[in-house]
Amino acid sequence: xxxxxxxxxxxxxxxxxxxxxxxxxxxxxxxxxxxxxxxxxxxxxxxxxxxxxxxxxxxxxxxxxxxxxxxxxxxxxxxxxxxxxxxxxxxxxxxxxxxxxxxxxxxxxxxxxxxxxxxxxxxxxxxxxxxxxxxxxxxxxxxxxxxxxxxxxxxxxxxxxxxxxxxxxxxxxxxxxxxxxx
Amino acid sequence: xxxxxxxxxxxxxxxxxxxxxxxxxxxxxxxxxxxxxxxxxxxxxxxxxxxxxxxxxxxxxxxxxxxxxxxxxxxxxxxxxxxxxxxxxxxxxxxxxxxxxxxxxxxxxxxxxxxxxxxxxxxxxxxxxxxxxxxxxxxxxxxxxxxxxxxxxxxxxxxxxxxxxxxxxxxxxxxxxxxxxxxxxxxxxxxxxxxxxxxxxxxxxxxxxxxxxxxxxxxxxxxxxxxxxxxxxxxxxxxxxxxxxxxxxxxxxxxxxxxxxxxxxxxxxxxxxxxxxxxxxxxxxxxxxxxxxxxxxxxxxxxxxxxxxxxxxxxxxxxxxxxxxxxxxxxxxxxxxxxxxxxxxx
Numbered sequence: 202x203x204x205x206x207x208x209x210x211x212x213x214x215x216x217x218x219x220x221x222x223x224x225x226x227x228x229x230x231x232x233x234x235x236x237x238x239x240x241x242x243x244x245x246x247x248x249x250x251x252x253x254x255x256x257x258x259x260x261x262x263x264x265x266x267x268x269x270x271x272x273x274x275x276x277x278x279x280x281x282x283x284x285x286x287x288x289x290x291x292x293x294x295x296x297x298x299x300x301x302x303x304x305x306x307x308x309x310x311x312x313x314x315x316x317x318x319x320x321x322x323x324x325x326x327x328x329x330x331x332x333x334x335x336x337x338x339x340x341x342x343x344x345x346x347x348x349x350x351x352x353x354x355x356x357x358x359x360x361x362x363x364x365x366x367x368x369x370x371x372x373x374x375x376x377x378x379x380x381x382x383x
Numbered sequence: 384x385x386x387x388x389x390x391x392x393x394x395x396x397x398x399x400x401x402x403x404x405x406x407x408x409x410x411x412x413x414x415x416x417x418x419x420x421x422x423x424x425x426x427x428x429x430x431x432x433x434x435x436x437x438x439x440x441x442x443x444x445x446x447x448x449x450x451x452x453x454x455x456x457x458x459x460x461x462x463x464x465x466x467x468x469x470x471x472x473x474x475x476x477x478x479x480x481x482x483x484x485x486x487x488x489x490x491x492x493x494x495x496x497x498x499x500x501x502x503x504x505x506x507x508x509x510x511x512x513x514x515x516x517x518x519x520x521x522x523x524x525x526x527x528x529x530x531x532x533x534x535x536x537x538x539x540x541x542x543x544x545x546x547x548x549x550x551x552x553x554x555x556x557x558x559x560x561x562x563x564x565x566x567x568x569x570x571x572x573x574x575x576x577x578x579x580x581x582x583x584x585x586x587x588x589x590x591x592x593x594x595x596x597x598x599x600x601x602x603x604x605x606x607x608x609x610x611x612x613x614x615x616x617x618x619x620x621x622x623x624x625x626x627x628x629x630x631x632x633x634x635x636x637x638x639x640x641x642x643x644x645x646x647x648x649x650x651x652x653x654x655x656x657x658x659x660x661x662x663x664x665x666x667x668x669x670x671x672x673x674x675x676x677x678x679x680x681x682x683x684x685x686x687x688x689x690x691x692x693x694x695x696x697x698x699x700x701x702x703x704x705x706x707x708x709x710x711x712x713x714x715x716x717x718x719x720x721x722x723x724x725x726x727x728x729x
Contacts, residue, residue: 232467235477235486239604245494250645256497258638261599262682269646276649278656278722 251275496637498719506718507567514562514711530555557665559707568666568706568715573636575601575629577698583610583625584618592694593627599682600698601629601639640702644720647672647679656722659713666706668716673697 243259247266252274271293273279277286292298462484464477480487531546549555560566577597582590594605605627613621631639648654657670674697677683683690706712710729717723 232469235464235466235468237486238489240489241598241602241604243493243602248646257494258496258641259494259602259634260638260642260682261602262685264681264685267681271650273645273649273720278654279649279720 492634494634496634498637498641511567557707568704568711570636571703571705572630572632573639574701575698577696578626579696580617583623589694590624592690593696596695597627597629600680601631602635603629603631605629650679651676656724659723659725659727662709664709666708666712667701667703668712669699669701671699
């Protein structure tokens with residue numbers, strides 16, 4: 202009696218996973234799947250900072266070269282002692298640029314000074330500077346020593362002309378140096 | 384050696400030197416009689432006889448490979464690790480994860496991060512110098528007080544009681560050791576965490592976008608986490624997947640921090656820096672990035688249109704350092720270029 206019961210129970214408890222395919226993907230009690238680690242594809246990217254320094258790093262971005270317009274090299278928070286960065290005007294949206302394009306540079310204080318100096322120089326040197334003046338107006342302030350040579354001459358000839366309040370404040374160093382030498 | 388064939392006076396002197404060398408080989412050599420023996424010269428390819436030209440012309444590996452009809456057989460035994468771990472007694476054991484044949488193997492590092500190099504070359508030395516405190520050798524160490532106090536008194540109930548917690552709180556803070564060349568604080572890992580309450584309350588799209596964004600930023604596959612408790616105010620339900628973390632170590636960690644410091648943080652508008660009171664008193668400092676700051680990362684910026692703009696998440700960044708106190712950790716992060724503002728609480 203007992204032996205027949207045993208056989209019966211054995212038959213009923215036969216595991217049917219024996220007949221499964223050996224490569225079937227399922228978790229079994231006595232075996233843990235060793236998962237392959239997943240990691241995103243990364244590219245090597247060259248980062249160019251604003252001061253021209255470059256370095257390579259790995260990113261998920263497919264861009265081979267990243268050129269930054271604003272970073273730690275031209276931000277005043279990272280360069281607190283830099284006088285150049287303190288005076289920089291913030292025009293990220295280009296609003297000031299568009300305004301100047303539309304209404305000219307007459308509204309800027311710097312530009313006013315600049316125009317006055319130009320006017321002085323023109324009075325002395327005549328047509329040469331005016332012909333230079335009209336076509337590359339915006340590029341002139343890129344050249345630091347542009348208006349200085351004619352001004353020196355002007356200072357030597359008529360130092361009284363420099364006595365205007367605006368011109369005095371903005372008198373370039375070379376001109377004052379010339380006066381001291383006299 | 385063809386010594387007898389030397390005839391010219393210069394050659395004669397050479398012969399003399401050679402004889403000296405040979406005689407010195409038997410006698411002990413002194414530093415004052417420094418003459419380099421010819422026989423002791425290293426063997427180099429310059430001394431080897433030239434290869435005959437016909438033999439050199441016959442060497443043609445490319446032609447040989449092209450002329451081969453069959454492919455070469457693979458190497459004799461290619462090990463394939465088991466897919467399943469079947470316990471310590473199984474005969475077919477998986478190799479350790481550092482083995483290239485292992486299923487868990489992660490290759491790398493692929494680059495030498497600039498910030499890591501800066502740390503090695505300058506920051507570590509600076510940190511050690513700045514936090515140096517001189518102790519005259521031979522000075523006896525001051526006796527350290529009890530960290531966990533014993534119960535003193537004559538009550539019989541004090542016997543076999545567990546020790547008392549430290550004064551002023553129940554948390555045992557780590558001991559502060561003097562900084563030497565062995566334990567200069569360094570970056571350990573960075574954890575980026577982002578939780579979206581919308582995902583916690585049922586909309587899984589937020590969680591997918593969050594995962595994509597964090598993965599793009601950090602170069603690391605993220606882990607998702609369930610909410611541990613229900614919070615009515617945030618719409619969190621217990622057991623729902625609601626947050627995402629990415630843990631970076633080594634190369635990725637340095638790349639992420641330098642990206643933050645050099646490229647992203649300078650572009651944040653009206654940003655004062657990381658709060659000086661941030662930190663958990665044991666050298667781990669965290670800061671938060673808003674959704675519009677996360678959008679400034681170059682990886683997000685390059686295809687910004689890929690992400691639904693309202694779903695771009697903010698995140699919390701925790702920088703784990705091996706420093707024992709926040710003061711040292713802040714010193715380290717300042718050296719890396721992270722600005723702090725406000726009252727610095729150490």
